[in-house]
Amino acid sequence: MDIAVWVGLMIPLAGTVLGSAFVFLMKREMPAVLQKTLLGFASGVMVAASVWSLLIPAIEQGEDKGAWAVLPAAGGFLAGMGFLLLIDALTPHLHLDSERPEGPRSHLSRTTMLTLAVTIHNLPEGMAVGAVLAGAMQGEAGISLAAAMAMSTGIAIQNIPEGAIISMPMRAAGNSRRRSFVIGSLSGIVEPIGGIAIILLASLMMPMMPWLLAFAAGAMIYVVIEELIPEASEGEHSNWSTIGFAMGFVLMMVLDVVLG
Numbered sequence: 001m002d003i004a005v006w007v008g009l010m011i012p013l014a015g016t017v018l019g020s021a022f023v024f025l026m027k028r029e030m031p032a033v034l035q036k037t038l039l040g041f042a043s044g045v046m047v048a049a050s051v052w053s054l055l056i057p058a059i060e061q062g063e064d065k066g067a068w069a070v071l072p073a074a075g076g077f078l079a080g081m082g083f084l085l086l087i088d089a090l091t092p093h094l095h096l097d098s099e100r101p102e103g104p105r106s107h108l109s110r111t112t113m114l115t116l117a118v119t120i121h122n123l124p125e126g127m128a129v130g131a132v133l134a135g136a137m138q139g140e141a142g143i144s145l146a147a148a149m150a151m152s153t154g155i156a157i158q159n160i161p162e163g164a165i166i167s168m169p170m171r172a173a174g175n176s177r178r179r180s181f182v183i184g185s186l187s188g189i190v191e192p193i194g195g196i197a198i199i200l201l202a203s204l205m206m207p208m209m210p211w212l213l214a215f216a217a218g219a220m221i222y223v224v225i226e227e228l229i230p231e232a233s234e235g236e237h238s239n240w241s242t243i244g245f246a247m248g249f250v251l252m253m254v255l256d257v258v259l260g
Contacts, residue, residue, distance in 0.1 A: 004145060005199070008133050008152040009192040012125060015156030016188030019163020023171050023180045026164070033240050038161030039232035040241030044248025045158035046125070046220045046228070052256040053132055053151045054217035057143055058210040072210035079211070080218025084124060088226065093117035110173060111183065118166050118187040121227060123194045124219030125155050130195030131216040134202035135209055150259035154252040159188065 055073050062069035092106040094113035101113050108116075132151045135143035167184030171177060202212055232241035 004149075005133050005137065008129060008148055009126075009195045011149075011152045012129055012155040012159050012191045013188040015159030016122070016163040016166075016191070017185045019160040019165075020167040020181050020184030020187075022164035023167040023177050023184065026168065032235070033237045035165060036232055036237045036241040037244035038165055039228050040244025040246075041248035042158040042162055042244075043224045043228040043232060043241075044245040044250070045154050045252045046224050046248075047245075048249045048252035048256070049128060049151055049154055050217035050220050052253055053147065053154075054128060054213045054220075057132075057135065058213040058217070061210045061213075073214040076211040076214025077218035077221075080124070080215040080220075081222045082218075083215070084120070084219045084222040084226075087120055087123075088222075091116055091120060093120060111170065111175060114166075114170065114173070115183055115187060117227075118184075119190050121162075121223050122188055122190050124216060124223055125159070126191030126194030127198050128216040128220055129155055129191065130198030131202070131209075131213045133195065134199045135213065137199070138202070138209060146259045147256060150255040154255050155191075157251070158248060159191075163188070 055077065058073040058076065059069050062072055065071075089103060092101055092103040092108055092113055093116040094101045094110060102117075106113075129148075129152050132143055132148040136145045136148040163184050166187055167180045170180035170183050175183065198212055198216065202209055232238065232244070
């Protein structure tokens with residue numbers, strides 16, 4: 001892998017680290033309006049990235065197959081949803097603003113289960129970045145390096161508020177600012193790891209590229225539906241999450257079209 005690919009893999013992690021550093025600048029709790037807006041923004045970025053950067057390229061790669069071109073996109077999308085559903089069911093974790101853990105019963109600490117929830121969340125983002133970078137490396141996938149970098153940058157931008165949303169509850173749960181920052185930052189480590197795994201898989205099975213793109217899209221949409229939208233919509237100020245969604249969606253769409 002060349003330097004551009006490594007940079008593309010690390011940009012989203014840098015966004016998480018930057019966002020986690022907000023714990024040093026903000027009060028113990030994040031204002032509800034801001035949190036709702038940021039959750040909506042993250043949802044918008046992930047939905048737009050799934051459509052423009054992953055599903056559409058997956059369909060376009062099979063245009064010579066006529067109506068069957070949609071098969072890899074549909075199958076990969078459902079496989080990605082199923083994969084995250086399986087991980088969600090097998091991993092003990094605790095969502096933000098929730099007191100009831102999900103997954104198998106365990107004796108893990110609240111901080112550990114919060115971290116596992118964030119890790120589940122971040123994995124598909126890394127897979128998505130890895131998928132578009134792999135497509136750009138192959139050259140035949142119809143994905144330019146600029147489009148891959150746009151995807152990486154878009155994920156990094158939405159990782160900034162996500163990093164803050166992660167580290168601030170860690171601080172509210174009783175952790176020190178430094179520990180909250182470290183936990184929030186490390187939650188992003190899974191992104192380059194997931195990206196590298198997808199790139200290696202794509203290099204071994206080049207015809208699987210459309211399936212891998214759609215797989216990453218399905219995994220991201222699962223996170224949006226399962227975690228982000230419910231947290232953004234419950235309680236007061238849900239209209240701000242809608243505004244945030246629109247801003248994130250348009251930003252990612254513009255990045256992909258302009259730079260792609």
